[in-house]
Amino acid sequence: MLLRHTPKEVVERSALTINPAKTCQPVGAMYAALGIHKCLPHSHGSQGCCAYHRSALTRHYAEPIMASTSSFTEGASVFGGQSNMLESINNIFALYDPDIIAVNTTCLSEVIGDDLNQIINRAIADNKIPKGKTVMYASTPSFKGSHVTGYANMLTAMVQNFATNTGKKNKSITLLPSFVEPSDMSEIKHIAAEMGIDYIMYPDTSGVVNAPMDGKFHMYPKGGTPREKIIASGDSRYALALGRVGTFQAAQLLDSKCKVKTEILDLPIGISATDAFIDKLRTTSGVTVPESITVERGQLVDVLCDKAQYVYGKKISLMGDPDILFGLVQFCKDAGMEVIHVITGTPAGAKWDRRIKELAGPNAIVKSGAQADLFYFHQLLQNTKPDLIFGNTYCKYIARDMDIPLIRTGFPIYDRIGHSYFPITGYRGGLHLLVKILDVFMDRQDRDASEEKFELVM
Numbered sequence: 001m002l003l004r005h006t007p008k009e010v011v012e013r014s015a016l017t018i019n020p021a022k023t024c025q026p027v028g029a030m031y032a033a034l035g036i037h038k039c040l041p042h043s044h045g046s047q048g049c050c051a052y053h054r055s056a057l058t059r060h061y062a063e064p065i066m067a068s069t070s071s072f073t074e075g076a077s078v079f080g081g082q083s084n085m086l087e088s089i090n091n092i093f094a095l096y097d098p099d100i101i102a103v104n105t106t107c108l109s110e111v112i113g114d115d116l117n118q119i120i121n122r123a124i125a126d127n128k129i130p131k132g133k134t135v136m137y138a139s140t141p142s143f144k145g146s147h148v149t150g151y152a153n154m155l156t157a158m159v160q161n162f163a164t165n166t167g168k169k170n171k172s173i174t175l176l177p178s179f180v181e182p183s184d185m186s187e188i189k190h191i192a193a194e195m196g197i198d199y200i201m202y203p204d205t206s207g208v209v210n211a212p213m214d215g216k217f218h219m220y221p222k223g224g225t226p227r228e229k230i231i232a233s234g235d236s237r238y239a240l241a242l243g244r245v246g247t248f249q250a251a252q253l254l255d256s257k258c259k260v261k262t263e264i265l266d267l268p269i270g271i272s273a274t275d276a277f278i279d280k281l282r283t284t285s286g287v288t289v290p291e292s293i294t295v296e297r298g299q300l301v302d303v304l305c306d307k308a309q310y311v312y313g314k315k316i317s318l319m320g321d322p323d324i325l326f327g328l329v330q331f332c333k334d335a336g337m338e339v340i341h342v343i344t345g346t347p348a349g350a351k352w353d354r355r356i357k358e359l360a361g362p363n364a365i366v367k368s369g370a371q372a373d374l375f376y377f378h379q380l381l382q383n384t385k386p387d388l389i390f391g392n393t394y395c396k397y398i399a400r401d402m403d404i405p406l407i408r409t410g411f412p413i414y415d416r417i418g419h420s421y422f423p424i425t426g427y428r429g430g431l432h433l434l435v436k437i438l439d440v441f442m443d444r445q446d447r448d449a450s451e452e453k454f455e456l457v458m
Ligand code: SF4
Pocket: 024, 025, 026, 045, 048, 049, 050, 052, 053, 105, 106, 107, 108, 142, 143
């Protein structure tokens, strides 16, 4: 009932955003920073911003998220945040002893024009940064972009600050994943390990935001990529970036700064994209695909063949993050589903729009950017009702209003668990995703079936 006021008629808007289909840049930057071992994210702005960033991540992962703030008040807002930042650096190293402080800016510090380069150089000149420690930063103004942009900016800052070309290549392949769950990062590592690849992957939030409960508090959990590995990525013989929107800048920088040959692939979601990822690992490393991977692929294909009749021709509407959406659309098309709407609040660019349109088909409505919001998504769904929605927790209001099943994907997911532990990438992730889709359609069939059509065996 909550959204019954949403009119069916779509009116073109150029400025107004209603219920954005995204969160703010620092959230993504913080998430990326958590993927470096012993790194403390730091929000350069007001306490309120940091409280929001941390709470978004804490609610999504159901884990305490550690992050500090420059605690701007009126004074910092008028005179600049340098003294707050310098005092923060003192306190953080004295109290929390991270190896790295990863600073993200906020709307406020960007608007007043704080120069983080200059502030960090001042901290170095004043000996505020202990030997062997680093303060890095990414510019993350949230009046543009989204959490995916923030993630991309922090990933680029990692390459900028650490990746080093010593002139002597090592044997590793560097993997740069876009904004995906820790479970997906584990799955990407699992594939590389099964293939016998010597890899470096960053960021890597597995074992950080989904760490096991052991009864003790760990300020810095065991997971996260060690700084030495990120430095060594500058000597990698090859790099694969997974998910164009979240990794493009970082991949380009690794190529231009360190002369590491870099290629960008789609996230390995679904059979086609996982095939492409594995084939690229195979050809660049001269390895063969092991039996274990072939079995995983075969199991996914088997279930898809067994139950294709439950998914074939179903109408699907998707909202979320651009790189994940690309994988999901491909997954749906591979499984014979009809994609009718795809929207993302992230300004993913004309190339993304074009590629999604090509993939989804001429009848699909595709929109990205600030006006691709949940109000618009609801209007689209009112005009053509799908059989299933993929989207984040905020879609639950639309799903309930229209009685459409919702599979929660992307960020944020505040009302379900599992995304941290069960992937959607790789063949195993594909199987997990397919089972979720089948459960939804079979549950609906059971719910809606007449007595004589209520089947024991499906
Ligand atoms: S949108 Fe801007 S003001 Fe709001 S929490 Fe994010 S950084 Fe802070």
